[in-house]
Amino acid sequence: MKKEIIFQIVLFVLFYLDKLLYVERKGIAFSNEPGLELIIFIYHCFLFIIVNYVLIPRLFSKKKYALFFLSIFGLICLFGIVEEGIIEKILAPDTKGINDVTWISIYWYFGEVIVPLLGFMSVKFMFDSFSQQQEMERIKQNKLANELKLLKSQVQPHVLFNSLNNLYNFAIKKSDQVPDLILKLSNVLRYVLYEASEEKVTLIKEITLIKDYVALQEIQYRGRGTINLDIEIFEDYQDIKIAPFLLIPFVENSFKHSFGTIVNEVVIEIIVKVSKENLHLCVKNNFDISEGTSSSLVVGGIGLKNVKQRLELLYPNNYVLKNWNENNMYFVVLKINLT
Numbered sequence: 660m661k662k663e664i665i666f667q668i669v670l671f672v673l674f675y676l677d678k679l680l681y682v683e684r685k686g687i688a689f690s691n692e693p694g695l696e697l698i699i700f701i702y703h704c705f706l707f708i709i710v711n712y713v714l715i716p717r718l719f720s721k722k723k724y725a726l727f728f729l730s731i732f733g734l735i736c737l738f739g740i741v742e743e744g745i746i747e748k749i750l751a752p753d754t755k756g757i758n759d760v761t762w763i764s765i766y767w768y769f770g771e772v773i774v775p776l777l778g779f780m781s782v783k784f785m786f787d788s789f790s791q792q793q794e795m796e797r798i799k800q801n802k803l804a805n806e807l808k809l810l811k812s813q814v815q816p817h818v819l820f821n822s823l824n825n826l827y828n829f830a831i832k833k834s835d836q837v838p839d840l841i842l843k844l845s846n847v848l849r850y851v852l853y854e855a856s857e858e859k860v861t862l863i864k865e866i867t868l869i870k871d872y873v874a875l876q877e878i879q880y881r882g883r884g885t886i887n888l889d890i891e892i893f894e895d896y897q898d899i900k901i902a903p904f905l906l907i908p909f910v911e912n913s914f915k916h917s918f919g920t921i922v923n924e925v926v927i928e929i930i931v932k933v934s935k936e937n938l939h940l941c942v943k944n945n946f947d948i949s950e951g952t953s954s955s956l957v958v959g960g961i962g963l964k965n966v967k968q969r970l971e972l973l974y975p976n977n978y979v980l981k982n983w984n985e986n987n988m989y990f991v992v993l994k995i996n997l998t
Contacts, residue, residue, distance in 0.1 A: 662786070663782065663783070663786040666782045666786075667779060667782055670775070670778050670779060670782060671700075671704065674700065674774075674775040674778065675696070675697065675700050678696045678700060679693055679696060692751065692754070695750055695751055695755075698746075698750065699742065699746065699747075699750075702738075702742060702746060703738070703772055703775065705738075706734060706735070706738045706772065706776065707775065707776055707779040707780075709734060710731060710734065710776065710779075710780060711779060711780060711783040712783075714727055714730050714731065714734075715727075715780070715783055715784075715787070718730060720787075731776075735765075735768065735769055735772060735773075735776075736765055738768075738772070739760075739764070739765045739768035739769070739772075740760055740765065742768065743758070743760045743764050743765070743768065744760045823844075826840055826841065826844055828879070829878075829879065836878045836879075836881075839878055840875060840878050840879075843871045843874050843875045843878070844875065846867070846868075846871045847868065847871050847872060847875070850864060850867070850868050850871075850903075857903070858902070859900040859901060859902055859903070860900060860901070860902075860903045861898075861899065861900055862892070862899040862900065862901055862933060862938075864903075865901055865903060865905070865906060865907075866890060866892070866931065868907060869888070869890075869906060869907060869910055869929070869931070870888065870890075872907060872910060872911070873886065873888050873910065873929065876914050880914070880918055880925070883918065883922070883923055883924075883925050884917070884918075884921070884923065884924055884925025884926060884927065885925070885926050885927070886925075886927045886929075887927070887928045887929065888929045889928075889929070889930045889931070890930075890931045890932075891930075891931070891932045891933070892931075892932075892933040893933060893934055893935060899933065899997060901938065901995070901997070902969060902973050904966075905966060905969065905970070905973075905995075906931070906940055906993070908966045909940060909942045909966070909991045909993065910929055910942060912942075912991075913927050913929070913942045913943070913944035913989070913991075914927060914944075916944060916946045916989060917944040917945055917946055920946045920947035920949075921945060921946060921947050924945075925944075925945065926943075926944065926945045926988075927942075927943070927944045927945075928941075928942070928943040928944070929941075929942050929943075930942075933997075935997070935998075936996065936997055936998050937994055937995065937996060937997060938993075938994070938995045938997055939992075939993070939994050940991070940992070940993040940994075941990070941991070941992050941993075942990070942991040943988060943989070943990050943991075944988070944989050945987055945988050945989075946984075946987060946988075946989055947987065948984075948987055967980070970993075970995075974995055974996070977995065977996040978993065978994065978995045978996065979992075979993070979994045980992070980993050980994075981993075
């Protein structure tokens with residue numbers, strides 16, 4: 660609003676100077692009645708204000724174009740009649756006020772005010788358009804934030820549910836692994852409930868979640884196969900931040916598909932590599948094709964659908980996600996540009 664007012668003041672000065680200065684053969688001449696010109700131009704500004712702040716928002720912005728232009732025409736005629744018939748006769752009876760009000764004088768009045776009127780209207784339209792763009796951007800950002808909150812609210816119960824399921828199964832068996840399982844699960848719970856409330860978290864927290872989750876699975880599925888977790892991070896990684904729960908769905912999916920279709924000799928390999936610019940995640944697991952089609956492996960579950968949406972929202976055009984199956988092995992490769 661302040662910039663709009665400044666622009667209008669600049670226009671006011673320019674158009675007022677245009678009224679004061681005349682170009683003649685001898686050079687530039689000045690008006691003999693600068694005070695009168697100022698008063699009349701201020702009077703014209705009331706017309707501009709009515710058009711900009713009454714007619715444009717109430718008529719033009721509501722697409723009542725015919726009524727808008729008719730109202731402008733009527734206002735100019737009214738202001739012209741008042742100026743020619745009253746103001747000039749009072750302020751300048753011997754010069755401008757000597758002529759009567761006629762349609763010709765109103766016609767010339769149109770020519771006098773139409774250029775500055777269009778100038779002030781252009782400023783109004785320009786700043787209205789800019790404000791609309793800002794409002795649309797604000798709405799877009801709010802929508803994005805709400806979508807992300809919804810997606811996160813779906814992920815958190817999902818992770819908790821699976822972890823609690825593991826604890827329940829071990830408790831029924833009265834396994835000696837229950838204390839270790841509770842300790843690992845408490846770390847996961849702490850992350851889910853408290854540390855992952857922000858839009859982004861430090862990479863070390865997300866990596867710790869993966870480690871604890873894999874440890875939970877190793878306890879549960881010990882003896883049924885081989886689980887390898889390889890993490891390579893450059894030294895100055897402390898300040899790197901990513902969206903929470905972005906990697907864990909792929910890790911979780913590998914366990915679900917392998918242990919859900921194969922009894923023994925399960926192979927799961929998880930590789931996380933982080934450089935200053937990029938984050939690479941590679942997940943590989945075997946599965947029994949007779950227990951599920953490749954399409955179900957790609958699509959299944961809340962976690963994978965969710966993470967694909969979040970990647971598109973948070974890292975548009977800054978990530979690559981590929982998944983495929985080959986010889987009863989399922990592969991996921993995710994690359995995120997962190998810069």
